[in-house]
Amino acid sequence: MKLAWKEMKKNKARFMILGSIVFLVSLLTFIISGLANGLSHDNAALIKDLPDGQFYMNEDADETYNLSKIDESTQNRIIDEENDAVAFSIQMGFVNDADDKQHSVAFATSTDSKLFENVEEGEIVLDGSLKDKGIKVGDTVTSKQLNGDFKVQGFVDQKKFGHAPVAYINMKNYQEMFHVHEMQMVFIPGMEKAQDISGLQSFSNKDFLNTIPSYSAEQMSLNMIVWFLVVISGMLFAVFFYMMNVQKIGLYGILKAIGVKTGSLFRMMWSQMLFITAMALALSVALSQGFTMFAPDGMPFNLTIETTTQLAIIFVIIGFIGATLSGIQIKKVEPLQAIQQGEV
Numbered sequence: 001m002k003l004a005w006k007e008m009k010k011n012k013a014r015f016m017i018l019g020s021i022v023f024l025v026s027l028l029t030f031i032i033s034g035l036a037n038g039l040s041h042d043n044a045a046l047i048k049d050l051p052d053g054q055f056y057m058n059e060d061a062d063e064t065y066n067l068s069k070i071d072e073s074t075q076n077r078i079i080d081e082e083n084d085a086v087a088f089s090i091q092m093g094f095v096n097d098a099d100d101k102q103h104s105v106a107f108a109t110s111t112d113s114k115l116f117e118n119v120e121e122g123e124i125v126l127d128g129s130l131k132d133k134g135i136k137v138g139d140t141v142t143s144k145q146l147n148g149d150f151k152v153q154g155f156v157d158q159k160k161f162g163h164a165p166v167a168y169i170n171m172k173n174y175q176e177m178f179h180v181h182e183m184q185m186v187f188i189p190g191m192e193k194a195q196d197i198s199g200l201q202s203f204s205n206k207d208f209l210n211t212i213p214s215y216s217a218e219q220m221s222l223n224m225i226v227w228f229l230v231v232i233s234g235m236l237f238a239v240f241f242y243m244m245n246v247q248k249i250g251l252y253g254i255l256k257a258i259g260v261k262t263g264s265l266f267r268m269m270w271s272q273m274l275f276i277t278a279m280a281l282a283l284s285v286a287l288s289q290g291f292t293m294f295a296p297d298g299m300p301f302n303l304t305i306e307t308t309t310q311l312a313i314i315f316v317i318i319g320f321i322g323a324t325l326s327g328i329q330i331k332k333v334e335p336l337q338a339i340q341q342g343e344v
Contacts, residue, residue, distance in 0.1 A: 034303030
């Protein structure tokens with residue numbers, strides 16, 4: 001450790017450059033990961049907040065909830081047989097406030113359930129984000145699809161679908177607006193293993209989220225960027241330590257000649273890697289956790305401590321692998337040949 005620390009003090013500029021690059025890459029990774037989580041919640045909080053269970057859609061819907069229709073007799077049988085089972089539907093639409101300003105919403109309705117807001121006919125419960133648009137409890141909002149008005153009964157926190165605020169309405173109002181009588185889906189909470197139900201296809205929570213086109217495409221793109229950045233950080237460590245090791249072949253030869261073990265040289269390199277990574281990660285974690293304080297209003301950003309810890313551990317592992325691969329040449333160094341090269 002003393003040898004590693006002496007070398008870092010002697011070559012401050014080199015190690016500061018590597019630390020700065022690792023800091024920038026890790027900070028960018030944390031921020032993109034936070035955006036991915038934030039967009040995930042903003043896109044499908046209505047579904048993500050449900051407990052683990054099984055979703056059922058019509059087999060003929062081709063895994064598209066908009067095309068799914070659950071036969072009423074099948075729906076009633078499932079609800080009667082399964083505890084807390086609920087049938088629900090979602091459809092995108094618009095509401096107009098008292099100033100006739102249009103707002104995009106995701107209309108949602110369900111059978112009686114504690115998992116969804118239950119509202120009376122002619123009432124509506126909105127996501128809290130619409131408060132910022134000037135809508136208040138007791139206001140009247142309208143929809144061109146409904147012959148009548150909605151009275152705002154209340155607001156719920158963080159209920160989004162398709163990046164639109166959720167609007168809970170009564171089933172009769174939903175049927176009138178969208179000219180349907182069947183519900184789109186049935187959800188059975190707490191069911192770990194799906195049951196075979198004739199004519200229906202089952203989905204776990206994760207599988208159902210992936211059937212939402214905007215959700216799967218969005219998350220795949222952002223997660224791919226995150227993993228590319230992680231791989232790039234590993235390559236940076238490998239290249240940096242490889243170049244350092246090439247320049248120190250003569251030094252390694254002398255150290256081996258005086259009895260320093262190869263394992264000690266590897267431990268020196270690992271301790272340098274861990275020190276640089278720890279300093280860079282500590283700074284990037286602090287800045288990424290405080291990013292919400294100066295992020296633009298409305299930016300969906302959600303970086304949990306769990307996600308941060310997982311990414312930090314991955315960075316350390318990748319850095320360790322990269323440094324170790326670059327150090328394989330240390331094992332091959334022959335003291336006499338290295339000394340003869342004259343590079344000390």
